[in-house]
Amino acid sequence: MDREGGQAQPVLRRLDALHRLSEAGVAAIKTAVRDKILKAAAGEDLVCEGDRPDSVRLFLSGWAVRYKVLDDGRRQIVNFILPGDTCDAHVYLFSKLDHSVATLTPVVYSELSREAFERLVSSDVSVAEAFCCEMLAASSIQREWAISLGRRDALERVAHVICELYERLRVVGLVDGNTFAFPVTQMDMADATGLSAVHLNRTLQELRGSGYITLKDRSLTIHDFQALSNTAMFNLNYLHLDRK
Amino acid sequence: MDREGGQAQPVLRRLDALHRLSEAGVAAIKTAVRDKILKAAAGEDLVCEGDRPDSVRLFLSGWAVRYKVLDDGRRQIVNFILPGDTCDAHVYLFSKLDHSVATLTPVVYSELSREAFERLVSSDVSVAEAFCCEMLAASSIQREWAISLGRRDALERVAHVICELYERLRVVGLVDGNTFAFPVTQMDMADATGLSAVHLNRTLQELRGSGYITLKDRSLTIHDFQALSNTAMFNLNYLHLDRK
DNA sequence: CGTAATATTGATCATGTTCAACGTCGGTGG
DNA sequence: CCACCGACGTTGAACATGATCAATATTACG
Numbered sequence: 182m183d184r185e186g187g188q189a190q191p192v193l194r195r196l197d198a199l200h201r202l203s204e205a206g207v208a209a210i211k212t213a214v215r216d217k218i219l220k221a222a223a224g225e226d227l228v229c230e231g232d233r234p235d236s237v238r239l240f241l242s243g244w245a246v247r248y249k250v251l252d253d254g255r256r257q258i259v260n261f262i263l264p265g266d267t268c269d270a271h272v273y274l275f276s277k278l279d280h281s282v283a284t285l286t287p288v289v290y291s292e293l294s295r296e297a298f299e300r301l302v303s304s305d306v307s308v309a310e311a312f313c314c315e316m317l318a319a320s321s322i323q324r325e326w327a328i329s330l331g332r333r334d335a336l337e338r339v340a341h342v343i344c345e346l347y348e349r350l351r352v353v354g355l356v357d358g359n360t361f362a363f364p365v366t367q368m369d370m371a372d373a374t375g376l377s378a379v380h381l382n383r384t385l386q387e388l389r390g391s392g393y394i395t396l397k398d399r400s401l402t403i404h405d406f407q408a409l410s411n412t413a414m415f416n417l418n419y420l421h422l423d424r425k
Numbered sequence: 426m427d428r429e430g431g432q433a434q435p436v437l438r439r440l441d442a443l444h445r446l447s448e449a450g451v452a453a454i455k456t457a458v459r460d461k462i463l464k465a466a467a468g469e470d471l472v473c474e475g476d477r478p479d480s481v482r483l484f485l486s487g488w489a490v491r492y493k494v495l496d497d498g499r500r501q502i503v504n505f506i507l508p509g510d511t512c513d514a515h516v517y518l519f520s521k522l523d524h525s526v527a528t529l530t531p532v533v534y535s536e537l538s539r540e541a542f543e544r545l546v547s548s549d550v551s552v553a554e555a556f557c558c559e560m561l562a563a564s565s566i567q568r569e570w571a572i573s574l575g576r577r578d579a580l581e582r583v584a585h586v587i588c589e590l591y592e593r594l595r596v597v598g599l600v601d602g603n604t605f606a607f608p609v610t611q612m613d614m615a616d617a618t619g620l621s622a623v624h625l626n627r628t629l630q631e632l633r634g635s636g637y638i639t640l641k642d643r644s645l646t647i648h649d650f651q652a653l654s655n656t657a658m659f660n661l662n663y664l665h666l667d668r669k
Numbered sequence: 670c671g672t673a674a675t676a677t678t679g680a681t682c683a684t685g686t687t688c689a690a691c692g693t694c695g696g697t698g699g
Numbered sequence: 700c701c702a703c704c705g706a707c708g709t710t711g712a713a714c715a716t717g718a719t720c721a722a723t724a725t726t727a728c729g
Binding site for chain 1: 503569658
Binding site for chain 3: 334335376377379380383384
């Protein structure tokens with residue numbers, strides 16, 4: 182295990198960006214994470230709409246999406262789940278999940294039972310507050326997606342998700358220069374932005390054409406973040422990564 | 426004060442629908458609510474994007490909306506705030522608000538300082554859990570809006586919000602038969618559904634034309650909930666009002 | 670009664686969808 | 700090793716949903 186937090190590192194980086202963690206808190210999280218580490222393959226459903234939620238998941242590596250499908254098959258991805266993200270703190274308070282979560286890549290995550298999670302948050306105030314911030318931040322991201330879907334056009338939407346993913350990945354150390362792994366198919370991107378696959382493809386070409394990004398071999402490079410974030414009207418406040 | 430909970434009644438009804446409250450919890454909420462009751466006129470901003478959040482609000486009567494505007498003026502309403510709703514439990518953990526809240530009607534709400542709110546949630550487990558459920562339910566609603574905005578067409582979207590508002594108002598006793606007060610202008614509805622005001626108007630006419638609803642004088646009647654909810658593909662699971 | 674906000678209508682326009690075909694790449698089994 | 704297959708990406712053309720613009724009711728209210 183490396184000296185920066187072992188497998189828990191992304192979780193620690195993310196939570197600490199949202200809310201300063203005490204030393205005791207950091208230790209408690211490291212211990213809790215270590216307890217039950219699971220893996221899943223790409224393209225797997227981790228949880229399904231209708232399931233009874235019983236545990237909390239802390240994502241350590243890999244990408245997943247939160248999504249929902251309508252009766253006639255239309256699918257909407259409502260969020261990306263990245264390393265360091267918490268999948269539904271406290272959900273076990275509900276009897277049924279209202280959405281599904283699918284992996285895009287192989288993922289590694291730590292699964293905490295309700296008891297383990299409650300023990301963790303009651304062990305240290307800063308930890309409880311950090312998880313609270315994580316919930317609030319997730320809501321805020323969700324709201325910003327509503328803005329995009331409701332009021333931004335195709336080009337703005339695509340530029341916006343890219344900016345968001347860049348910033349979120351940066352916090353957990355997954356951006357190298359201006360380049361990061363981007364294991365998302367165009368169909369997934371279309372379902373995330375509320376566009377058709379065809380139009381998404383053309384929109385990506387427009388962004389490539391103007392030289393803002395390169396996207397090739399599941400790797401994305403942002404050449405001009407300023408321009409990209411201007412076209413998206415991206416403002417990172419809503420990510421709340423400034424830690425007060 | 427009436428024997429059903431006084432001014433706190435909608436809050437109690439909503440929280441209790443999400444998660445069973447203990448008697449002590451009910452009492453604690455009643456007391457906390459009573460402490461600082463405020464009023465605001467219609468069309469007022471209660472909080473603005475960028476403000477430092479310092480208190481939690483429990484809505485007792487009236488309607489408000491959570492919204493955000495882009496630099497060029499496009500506005501998206503991301504949620505309606507109804508009597509009984511909690512406006513941002515725990516937000517004071519963040520340094521800046523990422524959205525604004527405006528009243529649609531005169532509203533009455535109880536304002537709890539950070540200290541008062543923390544005292545309240547630590548006084549009783551069922552209260553803490555209920556507020557947790559309220560946060561989770563708000564997230565869930567937010568996700569469902571993303572589905573609507575991303576993947577439902579105009580008719581479906583409008584039908585969907587109406588179903589949602591009907592169910593949410595019913596829980597707090599604000600539906601009389603199939604009729605409820607609906608103090609939302611067509612422009613607001615347009616900003617909530619991501620449509621233009623013109624197209625929203627035509628969509629409403631379509632719903633009226635098929636006999637599903639009547640909307641007149643700020644009062645909405647649903648004549649055929651089944652048909653309305655079918656056209657919206659509405660499934661109330663996401664509201665989590667079953668209190669399991 | 671007058672004025673501003675809201676609702677309604679028609680006509681034109683644009684963004685994005687749909688459909689259908691083709692290209693490309695990586696893996697898999699004969 | 701190569702042929703096949705499936706998933707993904709790309710292209711063009713026709714189409715449709717909803718936006719925009721502009722004018723005209725209607726309503727609420729001071």
